[in-house]
Amino acid sequence: MKQLTKTVTAYSFGELDDVTREDAKRNVLEYERLPEFFSQDVTEDLKENFGLHHLKTFYSLSYCQGDGLCLYGKINFEELFDNVKFKKTAFKGIHHKQIQSIYDELQGIDFEHRGRYYHANSVCIESHEYNPTDRQQAIIEKVIGNVKAWYFSFCEEWEKRGYEYFYEISDEYMAMICDVNDFLFTDEGVLINQNEYTEAV
Numbered sequence: 001m002k003q004l005t006k007t008v009t010a011y012s013f014g015e016l017d018d019v020t021r022e023d024a025k026r027n028v029l030e031y032e033r034l035p036e037f038f039s040q041d042v043t044e045d046l047k048e049n050f051g052l053h054h055l056k057t058f059y060s061l062s063y064c065q066g067d068g069l070c071l072y073g074k075i076n077f078e079e080l081f082d083n084v085k086f087k088k089t090a091f092k093g094i095h096h097k098q099i100q101s102i103y104d105e106l107q108g109i110d111f112e113h114r115g116r117y118y119h120a121n122s123v124c125i126e127s128h129e130y131n132p133t134d135r136q137q138a139i140i141e142k143v144i145g146n147v148k149a150w151y152f153s154f155c156e157e158w159e160k161r162g163y164e165y166f167y168e169i170s171d172e173y174m175a176m177i178c179d180v181n182d183f184l185f186t187d188e189g190v191l192i193n194q195n196e197y198t199e200a201v
Contacts, residue, residue: 023189069118
């Protein structure tokens with residue numbers, strides 16, 4: 001029987017050369033910046049800043065054709081009419097009496113994803129109502145226009161944040177992460193699983 005021991009030379013982030021540091025940063029980003037955490041950030045922003053609890057996100061951020069970010073789900077009645085965080089956005093430029101006129105008609109707004117891409121234009125945004133008059137329908141279309149303007153702005157902002165989240169990290173922040181987590185690397189910038197090794201003395 002033989003016992004074999006594998007030895008690896010481990011480097012801190014600060015000990016790597018400039019080229020290898022970039023490789024190390026990519027490896028740490030893959031390890032630290034998980035997709036589920038990014039999705040949680042998007043939905044938390046929707047809840048905390050807009051009072052919207054029934055929208056979720058699809059995205060593809062790989063620098064490929066069709067990349068982007070979209071929302072799917074719905075904005076329900078309460079989130080439109082009783083939600084101070086979003087009401088001003090949805091009813092921008094619409095008079096109070098006009099809002100009251102569609103109160104019993106507009107039930108919500110649906111965001112339906114269609115197709116195989118995940119950019120903002122891959123979602124169909126439509127109102128859910130009973131049987132509006134022409135005048136009520138015109139007001140509802142204004143609401144949909146406001147919501148669409150907000151939606152495209154939101155998706156554009158979070159697409160930008162997504163590329164930053166998955167692909168960008170400063171040397172200073174990287175050094176801090178490595179220091180806090182005691183990360184070590186090979187001479188090729190590969191993150192070492194220290195559970196597989198015993199430090200030589």
